[in-house]
Amino acid sequence: MDELVSVIIPVYNVENYLKKCVESLLKQTYQRLEIILVDDGSTDLSGRICDEFSGLDGRIKVFHKENGGLSDARNFGLQHASGEFVTFVDSDDIVSERYVEVLMNGISDYGAEISICNFKMFFSESELQMIPQNKASFQKILSNIDALAEIYGPLYVQFTVAWGKLYKRSLFEGIKFPVGRLHEDEFTTYRLLWRAKRIVYTDEKLYFYRQRPGSIMSSFNMRRSYDSIEAMKERVEFFKENGLKDLAILTEKRLFWSILAYLNRSGQTEITSNYEHRKFLKLELINLIKHSEIRNPLFRFLMLVSVPLHSAVYQAYRLYNAVVLKFRGKNVKAGD
Numbered sequence: 001m002d003e004l005v006s007v008i009i010p011v012y013n014v015e016n017y018l019k020k021c022v023e024s025l026l027k028q029t030y031q032r033l034e035i036i037l038v039d040d041g042s043t044d045l046s047g048r049i050c051d052e053f054s055g056l057d058g059r060i061k062v063f064h065k066e067n068g069g070l071s072d073a074r075n076f077g078l079q080h081a082s083g084e085f086v087t088f089v090d091s092d093d094i095v096s097e098r099y100v101e102v103l104m105n106g107i108s109d110y111g112a113e114i115s116i117c118n119f120k121m122f123f124s125e126s127e128l129q130m131i132p133q134n135k136a137s138f139q140k141i142l143s144n145i146d147a148l149a150e151i152y153g154p155l156y157v158q159f160t161v162a163w164g165k166l167y168k169r170s171l172f173e174g175i176k177f178p179v180g181r182l183h184e185d186e187f188t189t190y191r192l193l194w195r196a197k198r199i200v201y202t203d204e205k206l207y208f209y210r211q212r213p214g215s216i217m218s219s220f221n222m223r224r225s226y227d228s229i230e231a232m233k234e235r236v237e238f239f240k241e242n243g244l245k246d247l248a249i250l251t252e253k254r255l256f257w258s259i260l261a262y263l264n265r266s267g268q269t270e271i272t273s274n275y276e277h278r279k280f281l282k283l284e285l286i287n288l289i290k291h292s293e294i295r296n297p298l299f300r301f302l303m304l305v306s307v308p309l310h311s312a313v314y315q316a317y318r319l320y321n322a323v324v325l326k327f328r329g330k331n332v333k334a335g336d
Contacts, residue, residue, distance in 0.1 A: 001108040005100055005166065006034045006086045008077030010070055015045040017092035017210065020125070022053050022060070025089065030100040035060045036077045037091075041067030046091075071177035071184045074162065078172055086169045088162045089207075094128065096206040103166035106138050106200040113168040113196040114147075116158055119207040128208055140201040145244070147199040148190060152250045155201070159193070161185045164207040171195045182224050186231035194242065225262045225277075229284055232258065245293060252292050256303060259285050264311050282307065 007025055011018060025035055037050040037060060050062045065076060074088060085107065089095060096102075099117070106115035122128055142150070150159040158164060162177070162185045171192050178187045193199060232255040239248035263281050289303045306313040 001104055002032055003085055003104070004032050004034055004083035005030065005104065006036060006077075006081035006083035006169070007089055007100070008036045008038065008074060008081060008086060009089050009091050010038050010040055010073030010077065011042060011046050011050060011091045012040045012067070012070075012073070013042050013044045013046055014091045015042075015049060017212075018046055018049050020094055021089065021091050024094045024097070024099075026057060027097045028095075028100050029098055030104055033059050033100065034081065034083050036080060037062045038073040038077045039064045040069070040073040041065065069179060071179045071181060074177045074184075075179070078169070078176075081169060084169055085166050086172070087166045090163055090209075092210045092212060093163065094125070094208040094210070096208070099206040100166070102202060102204065102206055106202065107166060107168075110138065110141050110198060110200050112141070112198045112200040113171060114192065114199045115166040116199065116201045117164050117206040118158060118201075118203045119164050119209050120205045121209045121211050123211050137204075138200045138202045140199075142199045142201070144194050144196055144199065145247075147193045147196070148244070148247055149250075150201075151190065151193075152247075152254065158201065160189050162189060163209075167192060168196070181231075182227040183231050186228065187234060190235055191238070194238075225281070228258060229255065229262075240293070249293050252288060252294055253299070256285070256288060256292075256306075259288070260306060260313060 009021065009025075014021075022035070022037070025033065035057075037053070039047040039050050039062065041064075047064055050064075054060045054062045061080070063076065063080060065073070068076075077088075078086065085104070087100065087103065103115040103117060106112055120128070140150075147159060150156075175188060175191050175195075177184045181187060232251055236248050236251045236255070239245070239251060259281055263278065263285075285303075285307060289307070292303070294300060294303070302313055
């Protein structure tokens with residue numbers, strides 16, 4: 001295929017990382033790119049760096065706008081994208097030189113509308129030199145429902161985040177990232193998966209996610225918990241409306257454990273000492289119990305006792321998970 005691919009990069013105060021990000025895209029083996037840099041009101045040198053790159057390569061388009069947040073910048077990029085396919089790259093991250101080529105192969109070889117790759121988190125760029133560059137194979141060729149089910153398994157991150165994917169741009173018609181929200185991917189990606197007729201996934205690590213202090217994903221606050229809960233509630237209603245009862249129940253279970261996790265976050269004084277926030281979380285828990293589609297007697301019992309005994313239930317859940325993981329690890333070693 002020789003289709004134009006629009007790469008959307010929201011940019012905000014990343015002067016120390018932006019150059020590496022853009023350079024990794026200019027090295028792509030798939031050349032037919034439109035690289036859209038959306039300067040979201042940066043107050044450092046990021047905007048100037050964008051302009052410098054636009055003078056070096058005609059495939060780069062730069063837009064400067066008032067700060068509106070990550071969702072607003074992504075939406076802006078989509079409005080100005082002209083490629084039949086689109087991918088999102090965060091401005092402090094890096095991609096393999098084969099990133100677009102491999103994802104596009106998944107689109108062309110399997111008739112997919114969304115192509116997904118694996119990723120690696122890194123702190124130092126020296127870590128990336130140790131990643132083998134193998135010929136990618138697509139281990140999963142999925143229907144929309146099967147892809148949605150992956151959100152509740154080990155590939156939760158890969159199937160939820162906006163980055164690390166190549167989308168048919170028409171999937172976004174009528175769908176926008178929610179402005180002013182954190183966890184913006186949680187509000188959006190499942191809707192795109194539902195629209196796609198076929199989704200493919202390769203386990204090759206082609207997207208490199210930078211972990212850095214002060215980033216949105218490395219911090220926690222009450223607003224994050226509000227938005228996370230709201231995203232899951234919206235997903236429950238979406239699945240119910242579309243007759244996906246099993247997925248709605250899986251989401252309700254995740255919502256239940258998430259609320260307990262927020263209630264029991266140790267060392268987070270912003271959570272544990274804030275009466276109004278704890279009251280909000282307990283009300284969300286009670287409402288979930290009242291309206292849940294979950295009918296499993298044991299799980300219903302856990303939900304009911306969790307209101308007065310949320311700490312004990314959550315600690316028991318963590319202990320259970322630890323035992324299961326340890327047991328699985330022993331089985332893997334025995335199999336070796």
